[in-house]
Amino acid sequence: MLSSKPKFYVKLAQLTFEYHLNLSSSMADVEACSSRDSLENGDGCSLVLELTEDDPLFHKKKKLLNDKGFGVKEQIHLQSSMCPDSISNSLETMLRIGRIIHLDEVELYFGEFDTQMGFYSPRNELETLNSILARVNTLLSRQMHKKMNVWQGLQAAIILKIQEFGNQIKEVARIDKNYTCEKEKCLVQWGESNGVKTKLEIAYVGGAGRGVVAMEDLRVGDIALEIPVSIILSKDLVHKSDMDNVLGKIEGMSSETMLLLWSMKEKHNCGSKFKNYFDSLPKEFHTGLSFGVDAIMALEGTLLLEEIMQAKEHLRTQYDELFPRLCNDYPDIFPPKFYTWEQFLWACELFYSNSMKIIFADGKLRTCLIPIAGFLNHSLNPHIVHYGRVDSATNSLKFPLSRPCNIGEQCCLSYGNFSTSHLITFYGFSPQGDNRYDVIPIDIDVGQADCFDDCPMSNWTTHMVRGTWLSKNHNIFYYGLPSPLLDYLRRVRNPMQYEKTHQQPDLEIELEVLEDLQSTFSNMMEILGDTDFGDGENTSWDVKLALEFKDLERRIISSILTSCSAGRSLVESELSRVMSKD
Numbered sequence: 394m395l396s397s398k399p400k401f402y403v404k405l406a407q408l409t410f411e412y413h414l415n416l417s418s419s420m421a422d423v424e425a426c427s428s429r430d431s432l433e434n435g436d437g438c439s440l441v442l443e444l445t446e447d448d449p450l451f452h453k454k455k456k457l458l459n460d461k462g463f464g465v466k467e468q469i470h471l472q473s474s475m476c477p478d479s480i481s482n483s484l485e486t487m488l489r490i491g492r493i494i495h496l497d498e499v500e501l502y503f504g505e506f507d508t509q510m511g512f513y514s515p516r517n518e519l520e521t522l523n524s525i526l527a528r529v530n531t532l533l534s535r536q537m538h539k540k541m542n543v544w545q546g547l548q549a550a551i552i553l554k555i556q557e558f559g560n561q562i563k564e565v566a567r568i569d570k571n572y573t574c575e576k577e578k579c580l581v582q583w584g585e586s587n588g589v590k591t592k593l594e595i596a597y598v599g600g601a602g603r604g605v606v607a608m609e610d611l612r613v614g615d616i617a618l619e620i621p622v623s624i625i626l627s628k629d630l631v632h633k634s635d636m637d638n639v640l641g642k643i644e645g646m647s648s649e650t651m652l653l654l655w656s657m658k659e660k661h662n663c664g665s666k667f668k669n670y671f672d673s674l675p676k677e678f679h680t681g682l683s684f685g686v687d688a689i690m691a692l693e694g695t696l697l698l699e700e701i702m703q704a705k706e707h708l709r710t711q712y713d714e715l716f717p718r719l720c721n722d723y724p725d726i727f728p729p730k731f732y733t734w735e736q737f738l739w740a741c742e743l744f745y746s747n748s749m750k751i752i753f754a755d756g757k758l759r760t761c762l763i764p765i766a767g768f769l770n771h772s773l774n775p776h777i778v779h780y781g782r783v784d785s786a787t788n789s790l791k792f793p794l795s796r797p798c799n800i801g802e803q804c805c806l807s808y809g810n811f812s813t814s815h816l817i818t819f820y821g822f823s824p825q826g827d828n829r830y831d832v833i834p835i836d837i838d839v840g841q842a843d844c845f846d847d848c849p850m851s852n853w854t855t856h857m858v859r860g861t862w863l864s865k866n867h868n869i870f871y872y873g874l875p876s877p878l879l880d881y882l883r884r885v886r887n888p889m890q891y892e893k894t895h896q897q898p899d900l901e902i903e904l905e906v907l908e909d910l911q912s913t914f915s916n917m918m919e920i921l922g923d924t925d926f927g928d929g930e931n932t933s934w935d936v937k938l939a940l941e942f943k944d945l946e947r948r949i950i951s952s953i954l955t956s957c958s959a960g961r962s963l964v965e966s967e968l969s970r971v972m973s974k975d
C-alpha cells in the first residue's frame with residue numbers, strides 16, 4: 394500500500410485540474426481516489442495546486458499546461474523522499490505548474506515561457522511560491538502524516554527561493570529623514586489604542602509621498618500590519634447615518650458612492666471617530682483626474698488622454714445626476730458647502746487612490762477606506778500581495794509578507810496588475826521599472842474575425858503589443874512580438890493553412906505581416922510627434938507626468954518598429970537564401 398516516493402499526480406476531474414504531491418499513497422490509491430478529500434483523510438496527504446473552471450482563462454491555461462507536458466493523468470516520479478536535490482527538483486516542477494495557474498490575461502497573452510528570465514512576472518512568481526508555501530504550511534500544521542521531514546525540507550526550499558527572488562528585485566527608496574510625520578504618528582497612536590498592531594513606521598519616501606518602512610527584519614508570513622474591522626470605513630457607517638434613508642431610495646446608487654458621499658461630510662465633523670484619519674489625508678490629490686489644460690494638451694495622441702477624458706466625463710455625469718438635487722431637497726443632510734464639484738472630485742480621487750476591496754467575515758465584498766494601511770505605496774515588486782480578506786477569528790484585516798522586508802526598507806503592496814496609464818489616471822504616478830501591463834491594444838478589422846477554429850491562439854478576442862525588450866525571443870517567426878498577434882495576422886493572409894516553414898510562400902507572408910505592423914506603428918509614432926523635454930525645473934507635476942507617459946509610449950512603439958525592421962532583414966535574407974537554392 395505505502396510508497397516512500399513522493400509523486401506528482403495530475404488529474405482531470407470534472408474539468409478541474411488537480412496536482413497532487415502524495416507522500417504515502419501508492420499510485421493505485423491515488424488513481425482510485427475521486428476527490429482531494431479522500432486523499433487527505435486517508436493515510437496519506439496531498440499537495441494540491443488547482444486550476445478550476447471558475448477561472449475565466451481556464452481553457453487557455455489548460456491548453457498551455459498540456460503544451461508544457463502536464464497532461465491529464467500524468468505522473469512525475471521523484472527520485473527520493475529525502476535528498477535536497479530531489480526536493481529542489483520537485484519544487485521546480487511544482488513551480489512550472491503553479492506559474493501557469495497564476496497567469497493573468499496579459500501574462501498569458503505574452504506567455505511564451507521565458508527560460509532566460511525564469512519567470513513570467515515578479516507578481517506571478519511571488520504568488521506561485523506563496524501559494525505552494527501556504528499549502529505546505531497547512532499540511533505541516535495538521536501533523537497527521539508521515540515523512541514530516543520531506544515537507545519541512547520542501548518548506549525550507551520554498552522560503553529560500555522566495556528570499557533569493559527578493560534579493561534579485563530589491564528597490565532602493567529614498568527616505569527623507571527630515572520629514573517628521575506628526576499627523577501620521579497621531580493616526581498610528583489612535584490606531585494602536587483601537588487595536589492596530591504594526592511592525593511598520595510611517596516615513597516620507599522621495600517621489601511617492603508618505604510610505605511605510607519596516608521597524609524590524611520581517612520574514613515571509615510575518616504580519617506587517619493588522620487592522621481591526623472596527624476602524625475600517627465601510628458602507629456600514631452610512632447605514633448608521635441620516636443619509637441612509639435618502640441614498641437608499643436612489644435607484645442604482647452603489648454602496649461605494651454612498652460611502653464617498655458620507656465621507657465628504659464626515660471629514661468636516663470635528664467629533665468624528667475618524668477625525669485623525671481625515672486629518673491625515675492630503676489636501677489635494679495629484680492624479681490624472683486633476684490634470685490641467687497644459688498636461689492634457691501634452692497628452693495629444695496618447696491613449697492616456699482618452700482614458701482621463703472618459704473617466705472625468707463619467708464622474709461629471711455622476712455628479713450632475715446627484716447635485717444640486719440632493720442639496721436642494723435635503724440641505725441639512727447634504728449641506729451645499731460640502732458638496733461642490735471640486736470636493737466631489739477630491740473624494741473620487743481619495744477613493745480611487747486609497748480605497749481597497751475587502752471580503753468581510755460575512756463573505757461580502759466591500760470597498761473600504763483603511764486607516765494606516767492607506768500609507769502603503771505600490772510596487773511592481775511588492776512585499777504584500779494577499780490582503781483582501783478579513784480574518785474571522787480575529788475580526789481584523791492582516792497584511793502578511795509574501796517576501797522578506799529588512800529593517801529600514803520600504804514595505805510595498807501590489808495595488809493590482811495595472812498599466813501605467815491606469816496608475817496615472819487614478820493614482821497619479823508612473824511606477825519605477827518595467828511595467829509588464831503597459832500594452833498597446835490593437836484593433837483588427839479584417840471582417841473575418843471568427844474564422845480560425847483550428848488555431849488555438851487566434852481565439853483571443855483582443856490583441857496587444859508591448860515593449861519588445863521584454864521578450865527574449867527575437868528569432869525568425871517571433872521577432873520579440875506576441876505570437877497570438879503574429880499567428881492571427883498570418884492566418885488572415887492564409888486562412889487555409891499556415892506553417893512556420895522556411896519555404897518561399899510562408900516567408901513572403903512573414904514579410905507582409907511585418908510590413909503591415911511597421912506601417913501601423915509608424916503612423917502611431919507620427920501622431921505622437923517628437924520628444925518634448927518640457928520646461929525643466931519649472932515644469933508642473935501634471936505636465937511632467939504627461940511627458941513621462943508620452944515618452945513611455947514612444948519607447949514602446951520605437952521598440953516595435955526596431956523589431957519589425959530587424960525581423961524583415963532576417964526574413965529577407967532567409968528568403969534570398971531559399972530562392973538562390975531553388
Ligand SMILES: C[S@@+](CC[C@H](N)C(=O)[O-])C[C@H]1O[C@@H](n2cnc3c(N)ncnc32)[C@H](O)[C@@H]1O
Nearest residue numbers: 600601602603746747767768769770771820822
Ligand atoms: C494609498 S496611497 C499611499 C500613501 C501616499 N503615498 C500618501 O502619501 O498618502 C496611494 C498614493 O500614493 C502614491 N504612490 C503609491 N505608490 C507609489 C509609487 N510607487 N510611486 C509614486 N507614488 C506612489 C500615489 O500618489 C498614490 O495615489
